Amino acid sequence: MGILKHYSGGLTREQFLFYEIRLVASLICENNSRDEIYNRIMQENLFQYPTERMIRSMTNICFKRIDSLASQMLMEHLANASTAVAKQINLYAIMRENGIVYDFMTDVIGEKMRTQQMDFSHKDINSFFDTLQEYYPAAADWSESTRAKLRQVLTRFLVECEYLDNVRSQALKPVFLFPELEEGIRQLSDETALCAFNCFC
Template sequence: MHKNHYSGGLTREQFLFYEIKIVAGLLGRGRSRDEIYREIQSENLFQFPTERMIKTITNTCFKRIDAVDNEAVIRLLADASAEVAKQVNLYAIMCENSIVYDFMIEVIGEKYRSQQLDFSVKDVNVFFMSLAEKVPAVSEWSESTMKKLKQVLVRFLVECEYLESSKSQTLLPVYLYPELDELIRSKGDTDALAAFNCFN
């Protein structure tokens, strides 16, 4: 089941779709983690300028894959269509960081449940206010950290086509792909289904 992990480190991370596909592909071919580091670095697969950055991003991809804790995630990230793999990546991020998990269920899932599909920065602000009450550490984060976290959440919504753009004020219809539906149910994480507009 989902483990609570509220980390402001999300400000340094992006959606990393291209990168996690590479990592999953190499894992799927039986490479060890050390071999994956070396291959990504020597072949410059991520197109990043520094070794430190490559290591950090590779570690983030591993953390997301590990957080799902289901073998199917590697195959889906590596081989599924871009639409399915993006949705799987969003779920992996949710599993790795409880900020994203709670936001996707409490804000986005609730909007789909109630069919109130308006969306604005106010929704994100209210979410962080309630999060700070629930998780004391959140209230200690700087204003710039909070601002970046809010931007990251909105960017994830754009990446996965919940929003047309970061300025959009209406959520688009979202379809939960069967592959991810099966993965989520096999984990017993049915709470997460709401984040993908699925309520049965």
């Protein structure tokens, strides 16, 4: 069973937010309410953000991503597992929360992993954006600056999870799907997502 995809170009403002989501997941695991989490993050300035509005906005994004996982197990791994495992789970949370990332990771990156065509460039992302317009019409209205920002964000996600050595790299590296995430994906019956992590069995 797939997931109901939510498409949003608002991804340009969100970034990977690894430190932030790991902290929020940890606070949830300590049985804090959402109001308690907001208050603690603001009062102790845990995110080191300059404004209360930014803190609330980024905390809300973390909640949305954690909610999209729909898995207590994955949330606990996000809070407590090694950095590499937690980063991969965070990428999956972003995929589930935003259909643009889900489709990019499965249709572009997953296909490259499947065919072992490991070259990568802005052309791949631009071609994906062109295809995206067919079922997400709002993508046709993106300015070139929005497309550039989205390219930057998607590329940075790949660097964070070691698909790319750096933002200028033009060769994808094969990734290893950590068992913790594979178990969570299969429990959610979201096998379509496995190809994004170089898993085809």
